[in-house]
Amino acid sequence: MSLVRLAFANLTIQPLSSIVSIFLLALGVGSITVLLLANAQLGDFLKRNAAGIDLVIGAKGSPLQLVLSGIYHADVPPGNIAFKEVERWAAHPMVKSAVPLSMGDSFEGYRIVGTTAQFVDLYDAKPHIGRLWRNPFEAVVGSRVAQETGLKVGDPFSGSHGFTNSTDRHDENPYLIVGQLAPTGSVIDNLIVTSTQSVWMMHRVHDQKQHPTKNQSQSTTSKVCDPLAPNPSPTRSTHRNEPHSHHVEHHHPEEEKDHNQKPDSKHFECIEGSEHSDEAEKEVTLLLITLSSPLGILSLPREVNATAGLQAASPAYELTRLMQIVGIGIDWLNVFAVVLVISAALSIFAALYSSLRARRQDLAVLRCLGASRSELFQLLLTEGFLLTTAGISTGLLTAHGGIALLGYLLLDSQGVMISGWMFAPEEIWLIAGLFATGLLAAALPAWQAYRTDVARTLTTS
């Protein structure tokens, strides 16, 4: 009959107050753990997707939008930039790599991204079935795209204009799946990746079909389009919301207007059909930049922003800004969780203290049986420890189990990878802090037990 067993028996003989204490503590622990896990995984997710990208260069607009669209594929890009910019910035001495992305089409809601093989390398993604693209209109699918759409190597598919399930499909020229990427836990899982060239060709073919008259006239000469002339092409009326260029102006009608007035914005259409398509007139949506020197983060954006129509956005800076806005909510949740833990500690204190009053006689008897004062102290502390342990483990298990379940559901419905079986480093501190709080809450009742005046307690029975 050890002290621990006695402590356990004391707690279970009147289970209600023990259960309330455990429940309150579990609630506090669970809330904090969920916050910690969410915070850690959000940070992790953001970092994993940032994939070492230092800057995103794109058309002028909101820098946050540029980062969200370029890195997280969660927003529409602000506009397009000329392909010559790719070459220009890739050659910059401070740039280690510049990966162009061309967006604008999707398949069943999954974005089709025209890029180079470097993009796949950024995310350490490897085709675990098939291979990367080699020829035009070959594409690889991210693991989640494959899982959700059922696309597999050897399947043809047609992209649609825009990022939502549009009916305007490029049926005339389907892509062929040549590879499927292994899961990475990053955004590339949700993408269909092909070459920049394929996206260009897709739109060339598409626009040829859409504007046969225009293209016929254009095809006879190269570069007949006057880039400075406003383009009152019928496209504007028929495809007001689905522009041909591969960015999604339809989400930004104002920008569309601006953009249409830019001399180079229509080059893509102008060169289509031309046998001598000028590289300098092609467009991409944005550029993902990795710097060769950390110093570049200061000077390069200034240089980019000084270029007409271009801006550079730093993912780190934009995300910090975003987290600051969202962070206020998280701070308050933390305060709330701390309040829960304090109330749990108080309930442990109350449970032990009230049971102590009822058990004064028992404690006096234990002393008569030969227990020392310190053994009574230990007994009460053990009871506090057991309550704390039960509360903490219940809270941790519930939080991790809940997050795991949520992760399972989200993976199923949203493709968001959340794991309940990871541990945030702060959890160690949380657990240590909670044990300290629990023992502190038990210390006063324990001290009262220590000081039990046996003779007086027994006489006043």
Place this chain on the structure above:
Amino acid sequence: MSKTGQSKVPSLSNPMHTDKAPPVVAIKDITFAYDTARLGIESFELAPKETVAVLGPSGSGKTTLMHLLTGLLRPDTGSIQIHGTEITTLSEASIDRIRGQHVGIIFQNLHLIPSISILNNLLLAQRMARVAIDSHHAQHLLAQLGLGELSHRRPGELSQGQAQRAAIARAVVHRPSLIIADEPTSALDDTHAREAITLLKTLTVNNGAALIVVTHDERIRNQLGRQFDLRAMK
């Protein structure tokens, strides 16, 4: 009062090496003031296997004497020896140890620990007395007292008489040399009172212990070997 030759604080661990067994209890010239009353005892000794009824009306200091004997209170003056060890000058931790090892107490209100079974109450007493945990002995003792079948019940699930026997079993389970019972029969009818005293005497003699019964119950005073009236001590 039997007078025995007093050796000079013999070793507690080896008290039987003297030719004559030392007294289990030896009190000399103690005084203790409590509340408004005062207790004074010139001399009181108790040999192994001896039984004594400590008598006196309420407020005469019966319980105080019990607390002094168990070291829960310290006398203002005088000496109390348990097994030859002077307990009035010992540290509290040492008194706790001596009380646990050498004294078995039966409380008026029994005071079995309610959250654990009566068998575990017995094992807890062994644990607190720092003797080897002997579940077999505890079970045997309970069976002897007719509680064998009930050993896994909690005290709250026993009748008054069963609880009384369980409390007696707990007091003797670690084989103490001194058993002190505080009004053990006050809540019992004549039959159960007689049974309880007989049981206490039997267990005392079998264990070679001494028995002090603090009581004002006239029914049992004559069943014990000696009577020690506190009124005479005033």
